[in-house]
Amino acid sequence: MIITLKKTAPEEEVQKLIKRFENMDLQVTMIYGANYNVFGLVGDTSKVDEKNISANPIVTNVQRVAQPYKLANRMFHPEDTIVDVDGIKIGGKNIVLIAGPCSVEGEDQIVRIAKEVKEAGANMLRGGAYKPRTSPYAFQGLGTEGVLDLVKARDLTGLPIVSELMSVDKLDEFVKNVDIIQIGARNMQNFDLLKAVGRTKKPVLLKRGLCNTIEEWIMAAEYIMAEGNPNVIFCERGIRTFETYTRNTLDLAVIPIIKERTHLPIIIDPSHAAGDYKLIESLSLAAIAAGADGLIIEVHDEPENAWSDGAQSLKPSKFNDLVAKGKAIAHVIGRSLG
Amino acid sequence: MIITLKKTAPEEEVQKLIKRFENMDLQVTMIYGANYNVFGLVGDTSKVDEKNISANPIVTNVQRVAQPYKLANRMFHPEDTIVDVDGIKIGGKNIVLIAGPCSVEGEDQIVRIAKEVKEAGANMLRGGAYKPRTSPYAFQGLGTEGVLDLVKARDLTGLPIVSELMSVDKLDEFVKNVDIIQIGARNMQNFDLLKAVGRTKKPVLLKRGLCNTIEEWIMAAEYIMAEGNPNVIFCERGIRTFETYTRNTLDLAVIPIIKERTHLPIIIDPSHAAGDYKLIESLSLAAIAAGADGLIIEVHDEPENAWSDGAQSLKPSKFNDLVAKGKAIAHVIGRSLG
Amino acid sequence: MIITLKKTAPEEEVQKLIKRFENMDLQVTMIYGANYNVFGLVGDTSKVDEKNISANPIVTNVQRVAQPYKLANRMFHPEDTIVDVDGIKIGGKNIVLIAGPCSVEGEDQIVRIAKEVKEAGANMLRGGAYKPRTSPYAFQGLGTEGVLDLVKARDLTGLPIVSELMSVDKLDEFVKNVDIIQIGARNMQNFDLLKAVGRTKKPVLLKRGLCNTIEEWIMAAEYIMAEGNPNVIFCERGIRTFETYTRNTLDLAVIPIIKERTHLPIIIDPSHAAGDYKLIESLSLAAIAAGADGLIIEVHDEPENAWSDGAQSLKPSKFNDLVAKGKAIAHVIGRSLG
Amino acid sequence: MIITLKKTAPEEEVQKLIKRFENMDLQVTMIYGANYNVFGLVGDTSKVDEKNISANPIVTNVQRVAQPYKLANRMFHPEDTIVDVDGIKIGGKNIVLIAGPCSVEGEDQIVRIAKEVKEAGANMLRGGAYKPRTSPYAFQGLGTEGVLDLVKARDLTGLPIVSELMSVDKLDEFVKNVDIIQIGARNMQNFDLLKAVGRTKKPVLLKRGLCNTIEEWIMAAEYIMAEGNPNVIFCERGIRTFETYTRNTLDLAVIPIIKERTHLPIIIDPSHAAGDYKLIESLSLAAIAAGADGLIIEVHDEPENAWSDGAQSLKPSKFNDLVAKGKAIAHVIGRSLG
Incomplete structure (x- = not known):
């Protein structure tokens, strides 16, 4: 110092x-x-x-001269951490492909979309059962019913499920039912929630806060790890800037930075960053080329009738195209996608 | 639309x-x-x-043409809301003056500082018992002990107390013991926490998130009001911008904007915005002149030994000077301070 | 409206x-x-x-319902504009590769580096003769001598040259000597300078301002085009955000956006965005994958002795590696690099 | 270091x-x-x-340990610099009050408004003859004619005039005719322009760039001073942030910071920061309370017919009210306004 x-x-x-x-x-x-x-x-x-x-x-x-984080610091843990999710490895040669709707809207919907994204090459399913919404009057998620619908979709497709946990009192439900617990951008510094998931062994997908620095983000991972859970996966989803054309500004430089500073895997969410389905393919291919360990993409078969985030959801056919191009790019950099 | x-x-x-x-x-x-x-x-x-x-x-x-908020909207509630905290009115002619240390460090410390700020003219006491800290290795607050120390300080000075609630499971403790529940900047969109305080009748001090827009902030108030609690007080504490000289950038334009758009009171926290004790006086006087309904200021008798936020804490003597100048400015705009 | x-x-x-x-x-x-x-x-x-x-x-x-720009608007000009620079096409299938030092430091240096980047696959040479520096005490560029050194390097290598014009009174020198006139980020809204280059037919590389919106950027192109010069090439070089780990935040979403809204080509400058040589490769590959029409990269054979921007300059060997990977990615998306 | x-x-x-x-x-x-x-x-x-x-x-x-600026640095020049403009002192006990329309629209208009703002208490007149506009299709200012109209207004009212210089080739016109040369936000890092005004002795009003740090701003002053002109007046006019409710975010913390770090005066422009006439009074009073050495405010007698910036222009009657309140606040902090 x-x-x-x-x-x-x-x-x-x-x-x-x-x-x-x-x-x-x-x-x-x-x-x-x-x-x-x-x-x-x-x-x-x-x-x-x-x-x-x-x-x-x-x-x-x-x-300060030294970084304030220890457990996440590559200096003290030079090898890459690979997080194992029911046999799917996040952080190795393979680039994980997580897809699904913003919100679970019912069993039929999530099962139908799960099958479609699986066929397109996804190896995990995303879907929100508890939804952080700016307005109290907007759809807040199906709750427990939504979690159970996700479980059905996993039973039928074999895809592990990722869903967002918003409060400590649902932790047991998530530990029991989901495969990766997502901490959303708005809760990146909800320290009680971080400590709670830190006391489990579940893989945690830690989204970067809308205006959190890289160091604050790593410190949030440190909160989880300090409680005993080493299975943290970073997820960049765009930061808030003066530019309003896109919902947020995707910061792909974090990929080499997180890999230099920490030993943890990092995946990219182009959907929330862009807020516009027309931009998803470009940003997804860019993320693969930049070295991301995975993508999490919103896919809906009827975006214009989606209960949330329709504007940024890809139709399955477009998702298919994206995966094909993504596979080709992954291949030339010595990795594979999905 | x-x-x-x-x-x-x-x-x-x-x-x-x-x-x-x-x-x-x-x-x-x-x-x-x-x-x-x-x-x-x-x-x-x-x-x-x-x-x-x-x-x-x-x-x-x-x-959208219409604002997405209803209960907070001045259009449907033209009169100013005045929040009553144990007889102290927030939102009327008087400008409330809340002061105290960042963290409660023990009974002696909080009682001593409470007496000093009271003598200087404060009419409420602030102090953190649960502290949101960027690092898991930093002091996290005294917890329940800190809340009880605040209660002691209130018993001895008569000053109502304001303290930050970080998680739903401490709600009962706060309803029982504190006079204003503070929702911190990092939790401004912790919607479960907003709903929980909305189900009480306690006055809520709602800090603006580091990178939340004014509309999102009003929508957070709407979450609380939609559950039945009309006692919301806005608190601006600086937003995150590219400028790093100050900890955050204090946005005083929110004072006339919040007053035009909503009927709720708004107070200013210059301490967290500036992050530097040398700037507090200027920003406090500016806030009064701009029409704020109150100030919340960090005061510590030994800033260099404070357990947190020393750099932005005023010594009681400097706080005294500030109050004297603040009273003079309040007077010429037809209000009174403290 | x-x-x-x-x-x-x-x-x-x-x-x-x-x-x-x-x-x-x-x-x-x-x-x-x-x-x-x-x-x-x-x-x-x-x-x-x-x-x-x-x-x-x-x-x-x-x-407003309609965009405020007309000449740059794809709605009124559906075909891609391809800018021809001495036979090299910017905006078509080929991805142009511009490389060279931040500053021209003398004839030997620029000729030496020009040969190295050419051998590595670059098809244009960059180099600053007039340098916008934050400090009046920092090296301000070799001026006319630097421009003439660039001309020497072009004579010897055949690489067209790109250099930044900072004031109208050097316009004739640039029209006579350089192949692409660069308008730097700090001058993106120097409207007199925009009008001046608009009155020539020289290709203009228009960098995005540090905090300019996409619409303002397109309007800056409109200034140039409204004077009669259709040869505008956009160049994204990062925007200023709260994140200070990188010099700026590279906004790759602009690639599909500029292509949707306008008919002009867009290239990416990862060097100024990152400010750190270790991040350049990732960001360059990402830009190619996202659909950029070119890259402009700082290369120096002795970065630690460079007269400016050493920290973000690649050594020729690293640039070589980058080009090899970039070619592979360009190939799988049906384009070629350099 | x-x-x-x-x-x-x-x-x-x-x-x-x-x-x-x-x-x-x-x-x-x-x-x-x-x-x-x-x-x-x-x-x-x-x-x-x-x-x-x-x-x-x-x-x-x-x-770096030491600041990169020397001439502007208070460490090497502890006394306040007071800039003398035709006998009006900027930087002393008096708070200067500059007012007038965004654009000069003709002799009648500027003379009429000059008389009104003088009567309301202003001691200088502002008015743009060369206008930086985002769109090439918007009104670009009356040019030389506008400058001469300002001179007429000065002749008739005695108010010194402030106007924006956008390019070096108009420097002589400005040196001859105006009393303070304004460098606009977009040109804060137009280093050739800074050097040019640095070679005169005219007072320079240096606006902060939309996304420039305080240090960059002081370095821009250093550019002017390094050429021999010590008469620099800082002017804060809001910075660009994620918040779009206001045109920009006014950063009043710069007042005590500039005064601590430099010996130069600083004035505030609430009009461009707010972009909305309804916010001007609050921000102006705040600036006075925070210690500003002056205000520059847009006033127009028919804002809805103004040729530019109507939305942020005050009518003379509202300006009158503001001045009355501003005088009262200035008085209680031991200063005088206008």
């Missing part, structure tokens, strides 16, 4: 600060500059709170 | 869409332009999902 | 507004809703200024 | 880097940590390019 001090700081105050750090078993190296002096702190600085150090009027800046 | 259609849309598809709207008891007016045709829909469009309409390939754009 | 009026608007004011539009040869259709009335305007609304209409106190909202 | 190195960096590479810095007359202090080593560089690091240092594969991070 690097602390910049005013040149005018009274020596007494500087000594007090040095003593404080020495009491924390940190070694202090002082660098004297023309306009500022600088402390370099060596040792376990994870307990030092930058904001409190900044509160000291003699301090002008505090900068 | 205004729907723009491609000029090339097949008449059959257009008729299908017209029929669909007529079945929803909506009247359709068609406007024929050179390059586009436009539908104007009249009637209760609150059930029409824009995203599904957009999914129709003949549609190029969907635009 | 759709104009929303307050239901309470006095009839007299409404009639005044109707007359005003009729005087502009616009037809007005009125839609009566419960809480708002709506005008639909049909005719040439390009002269109507939304902001002035909004200034009328009876108006609550103004919304 | 602080440079973080990989622990695994080969000693030979580390020594090469040390030698490089020593050759630049910098002293290097090495701090050995568990996972990283750190260099502290002491001496004149203004010539060290962070980006090139980052290009070295053994380096993981580079951080």
